[in-house]
Amino acid sequence: MSRIFYQYCPLCGSDKISHALNAVDYTVSESSFEIWHCAHCTGRFTQNIPDESEIGAFYKSEEYISHTETKEGLVNRLYHSARKITLRSKQNWVKSAAKLKEGSLLDIGAGTGAFAHFMQQTGWQVTCIEPDEGARANAETLYKLKALPPEAFFGPEPAQFDVVTMWHVMEHVHNLHGYVEQIKKC
Numbered sequence: 001m002s003r004i005f006y007q008y009c010p011l012c013g014s015d016k017i018s019h020a021l022n023a024v025d026y027t028v029s030e031s032s033f034e035i036w037h038c039a040h041c042t043g044r045f046t047q048n049i050p051d052e053s054e055i056g057a058f059y060k061s062e063e064y065i066s067h068t069e070t071k072e073g074l075v076n077r078l079y080h081s082a083r084k085i086t087l088r089s090k091q092n093w094v095k096s097a098a099k100l101k102e103g104s105l106l107d108i109g110a111g112t113g114a115f116a117h118f119m120q121q122t123g124w125q126v127t128c129i130e131p132d133e134g135a136r137a138n139a140e141t142l143y144k145l146k147a148l149p150p151e152a153f154f155g156p157e158p159a160q161f162d163v164v165t166m167w168h169v170m171e172h173v174h175n176l177h178g179y180v181e182q183i184k185k186c
Contacts, residue, residue: 109169113139
């Protein structure tokens with residue numbers, strides 16, 4: 001497996017990085033991952049991560065709710081209950097930050113599309129980007145959403161949006177600076 005080792009902080013570029021702790025992936029692989037700390041920006045990041053071509057395997061689990069919508073087990077049922085509240089909170093935050101009641105929205109890392117669907121139901125024009133093929137299929141099945149792969153986002157002339165959202169996504173993105181630069185063009 002190819003691994004990515006950062007010599008510099010992937011957030012700010014500082015060389016003031018050091019090992020902070022280890023975390024275990026109990027859901028899929030049982031692998032241990034190193035979490036490193038940057039003394040300059042205080043960010044933390046995963047070190048020795050699988051590269052983009054191999055990271056998808058770590059999301060292949062029926063328990064990964066963001067991609068499967070499972071309601072099996074107490075924790076997942078609680079998640080669905082809490083999500084009803086957080087969807088409304090996110091909608092209110094977006095409307096307040098954008099100073100718009102309706103508009104065009106790009107949701108990057110849409111998962112199965114619950115947030116995108118919620119925003120569509122409240123009058124927003126929504127485009128979804130989701131790297132996981134299974135999650136894209138679930139978005140289509142559950143919400144009739146056509147979620148696009150990330151390649152669709154990185155065109156030479158990106159579409160213009162009133163709002164771009166990334167809920168719990170940045171920690172999963174390999175090309176963080178590329179995404180940020182592309183978002184600036186939206």
